[in-house]
Amino acid sequence: MSESIITLEGVRKTYRSGSVEFEALRGVDAAIEQGEYVAVIGPSGSGKSTLMNILGCLDNPTAGRYLLAGEDVSSMSETQLAEVRNRRIGFVFQQFHLLASQSAWRNVELPLVYAGVPRADRRARAIAALTRVGLADRVDNRPGELSGGQQQRVAVARALVTEPALILADEPTGNLDSRSTADVLALLDELHAAGRTIVLITHEHDVAARAERNLVVRDGEIVSDEPVAGVSA
Amino acid sequence: MSWVETFRAAAEAVRAHRLRSVLTMLGIVIGIASVILTVGFGQGAQNEVKDEISALGSNLLIVSPGSSTDSSGTRGGFGSATTLTLADTTAMSDRSVVPDARAVAPTVSSQTSLVNGDTNWTTSMVGTTTSWPQVRARSVAEGRFFSESEAAAGADVVVLGPDTVDELFADVPDPVGQTVTAGGRTLTVIGVLDASGASSSGSSEDDVAVMPVASALNVSGSTSTAVSTAYVEATSGATLSAAYQEIDALLLTRHAVTADDADFTISTQDSLVETANATNATLTVLLTGVAAISLLVGGVGVMNIMLVSVTERIREIGLRKALGATPRVIGRQFLVEASLLGLTGGLVGLLVGVVGSWALPALIDQPVTLSLTAAAAALATALALGVGFGVYPATRAARLTPIDALRSE
Ligand SMILES: Nc1ncnc2c1ncn2[C@@H]1O[C@H](COP(=O)(O)OP(=O)(O)OP(=O)(O)O)[C@@H](O)[C@H]1O
Ligand SMILES: [Mg+2]
Numbered sequence: 001m002s003e004s005i006i007t008l009e010g011v012r013k014t015y016r017s018g019s020v021e022f023e024a025l026r027g028v029d030a031a032i033e034q035g036e037y038v039a040v041i042g043p044s045g046s047g048k049s050t051l052m053n054i055l056g057c058l059d060n061p062t063a064g065r066y067l068l069a070g071e072d073v074s075s076m077s078e079t080q081l082a083e084v085r086n087r088r089i090g091f092v093f094q095q096f097h098l099l100a101s102q103s104a105w106r107n108v109e110l111p112l113v114y115a116g117v118p119r120a121d122r123r124a125r126a127i128a129a130l131t132r133v134g135l136a137d138r139v140d141n142r143p144g145e146l147s148g149g150q151q152q153r154v155a156v157a158r159a160l161v162t163e164p165a166l167i168l169a170d171e172p173t174g175n176l177d178s179r180s181t182a183d184v185l186a187l188l189d190e191l192h193a194a195g196r197t198i199v200l201i202t203h204e205h206d207v208a209a210r211a212e213r214n215l216v217v218r219d220g221e222i223v224s225d226e227p228v229a230g231v232s233a
Numbered sequence: 234m235s236w237v238e239t240f241r242a243a244a245e246a247v248r249a250h251r252l253r254s255v256l257t258m259l260g261i262v263i264g265i266a267s268v269i270l271t272v273g274f275g276q277g278a279q280n281e282v283k284d285e286i287s288a289l290g291s292n293l294l295i296v297s298p299g300s301s302t303d304s305s306g307t308r309g310g311f312g313s314a315t316t317l318t319l320a321d322t323t324a325m326s327d328r329s330v331v332p333d334a335r336a337v338a339p340t341v342s343s344q345t346s347l348v349n350g351d352t353n354w355t356t357s358m359v360g361t362t363t364s365w366p367q368v369r370a371r372s373v374a375e376g377r378f379f380s381e382s383e384a385a386a387g388a389d390v391v392v393l394g395p396d397t398v399d400e401l402f403a404d405v406p407d408p409v410g411q412t413v414t415a416g417g418r419t420l421t422v423i424g425v426l427d428a429s430g431a432s433s434s435g436s437s438e439d440d441v442a443v444m445p446v447a448s449a450l451n452v453s454g455s456t457s458t459a460v461s462t463a464y465v466e467a468t469s470g471a472t473l474s475a476a477y478q479e480i481d482a483l484l485l486t487r488h489a490v491t492a493d494d495a496d497f498t499i500s501t502q503d504s505l506v507e508t509a510n511a512t513n514a515t516l517t518v519l520l521t522g523v524a525a526i527s528l529l530v531g532g533v534g535v536m537n538i539m540l541v542s543v544t545e546r547i548r549e550i551g552l553r554k555a556l557g558a559t560p561r562v563i564g565r566q567f568l569v570e571a572s573l574l575g576l577t578g579g580l581v582g583l584l585v586g587v588v589g590s591w592a593l594p595a596l597i598d599q600p601v602t603l604s605l606t607a608a609a610a611a612l613a614t615a616l617a618l619g620v621g622f623g624v625y626p627a628t629r630a631a632r633l634t635p636i637d638a639l640r641s642e
Contacts, residue, residue, distance in 0.1 A: 053636045056555070057635075058555055058634060058635040058636040058639070059634050059635075059636040059637075060634060078559060078560055079559050079561075082554065082557050082558060082559040082560075083557065085554070085555060085556065085557050085635070086556065086557020087557070091555055091556075093639075097548070097552050097555075097639065099549060099552070101246075101249040101250070102249075110553070110556050111556045111557055113238065113242075114553075114556060114557035114558050114559075114562065115557065119238075158556070
């Protein structure tokens with residue numbers, strides 16, 4: 001068995017708005033191996049996005065431990081966290097989160113800017129990533145000039161441009177039609193085949209079926225963790 | 234991320250949000266330009282008064298009738314209290330009594346109508362002695378000044394200011410030798426003064442008719458010996474205060490009064506400058522207040538737009554953090570952006586202020602002096618406001634977790 005890239009031990013997350021507290025995660029334990037393709041499913045409000053944000057180091061757990069490649073994230077400084085997000089993780093958001101004022105390739109090159117890659121290399125790598133997602137002819141268009149599916153593919157290109165080991169996608173197909181959904185899923189399959197670890201949130205069972213393993217979340221807890229039928233473990 | 238990279242990104246952001254950038258800069262431009270112009274007006278007015286006073290002549294003492302504390306007595310001239318007379322000024326001219334005076338020029342002034350054919354012009358007539366050109370630092374452009382013998386005889390001669398000549402002899406190429414009539418007497422124009430450029434208390438120093446005291450009395454039909462103002466030139470700047478003491482003592486003795494109820498006033502140029510500055514100080518305080526308010530208004534504008542701009546961009550900050558930007562890099566990005574806006578706005582404001590202070594005097598006939606201190610202070614304030622209110626909220630936003638920043642709206 002290969003080494004765990006993600007280890008969660010009793011992770012809890014409590015949201016506090018005013019005097020009202022809400023426990024979105026109630027003790028999650030899980031381990032995800034290098035190169036796995038995992039789908040997280042569950043009803044709306046069950047805590048999937050909360051879990052994903054913690055995995056992506058975008059949010060801090062209230063309690064419990066999160067080890068990323070064996071390292072405890074809670075002990076990292078802001079600068080170290082920034083580096084982890086930059087080098088190890090590619091994030092695809094449900095709402096795309098592209099900079100509206102910048103062209104497609106400028107959006108894709110952003111992680112490279114913070115990685116300190118020289119300007120000339122950045123453009124070449126951004127265009128290579130956009131070519132990979134089938135947008136070679138759209139590099140100079142702004143997000144507003146692209147369809148929803150194309151915008152999400154720009155976001156995928158941005159997630160893979162740094163060649164991160166871990167790709168996290170929060171309902172990447174939630175806003176897309178079946179054709180664009182197929183495109184994005186094909187891309188994830190490809191990345192998986194190239195050895196990347198992928199964690200994907202979805203509502204749709206046929207999307208979840210593309211993964212190797214399904215984690216079912218309900219009311220802030222993992223209620224089921226099993227390999228997808230037909231895939232040998 | 235290097236500084237060059239940061240600068241390039243900031244320039245792009247400024248360009249991408251064009252309207253917002255222009256509005257931010259507008260606040261700074263208006264603030265800085267108005268500070269430069271208002272302070273410039275104040276200093277311009279001050280310098281103008283200083284120039285006027287120094288144009289009076291050098292090492293000058295000005296003796297006027299009436300006590301400085303009695304405002305009704307300070308206006309001399311025919312018919313008013315004769316507390317300064319020609320006998321007084323003659324006594325002042327005595328080198329053995331006032332050794333530190335080089336020259337004394339009493340003046341007897343009044344408004345007089347001069348007539349040349351159909352042309353009629355009212356000007357200020359100055360009756361004086363031959364010392365007047367030296368003491369008042371004036372020279373004759375054409376012809377000559379009157380002589381001692383003409384002064385003694387009360388000859389019907391007159392030396393006109395250049396503006397007076399323009400009014401009376403518009404069509405005559407050489408007014409010297411022409412005549413004008415005044416008070417029933419026919420005066421021969423023997424000279425024209427050089428332009429002094431200055432004007433004191435509303436009347437131009439270049440619109441005068443200068444003649445011997447006796448001639449002026451003939452024209453006005455007066456027998457009074459009252460002197461309007463006596464100008465005394467000290468032998469040097471160093472002896473100015475000695476001359477002051479000597480004249481003060483002489484007049485106190487002649488008038489048989491004590492210093493406490495002196496019926497005359499001796500002013501120096503410095504004391505005139507001081508008085509003028511005191512009046513100007515009020516103006517300067519007022520203008521500085523106006524400038525401060527406009528800078529404040531500009532600053533509040535900058536502050537608002539910066540705050541809104543950062544709030545609008547908290548999601549962008551969250552995204553940049555999610556992609557690997559450290560809080561430091563984000564703080565630096567907004568610092569460079571705000572400085573770029575502040576500096577560009579500041580330089581444009583400086584340009585507007587400089588162009589304004591060059592163009593405005595032509596439009597409103599008021600001198601404007603460019604003050605570097607005011608310009609620098611305004612620039613620094615605008616920059617500090619822009620940077621402060623741009624960077625502070627940005628660094629606060631950069632401390633949020635990426636997801637909180639991304640979710641904000
Ligand atoms: N910032 C927040 N403050 C308070 N409560 C929150 C916050 N974010 C999420 N929650 C609550 O936590 C619970 C889990 O939210 P989460 O977004 O993780 O659900 P989800 O499983 O992703 O749902 P969906 O499938 O609809 O996206 C929800 O009940 C939600 O209301
Ligand atoms: Mg969700």
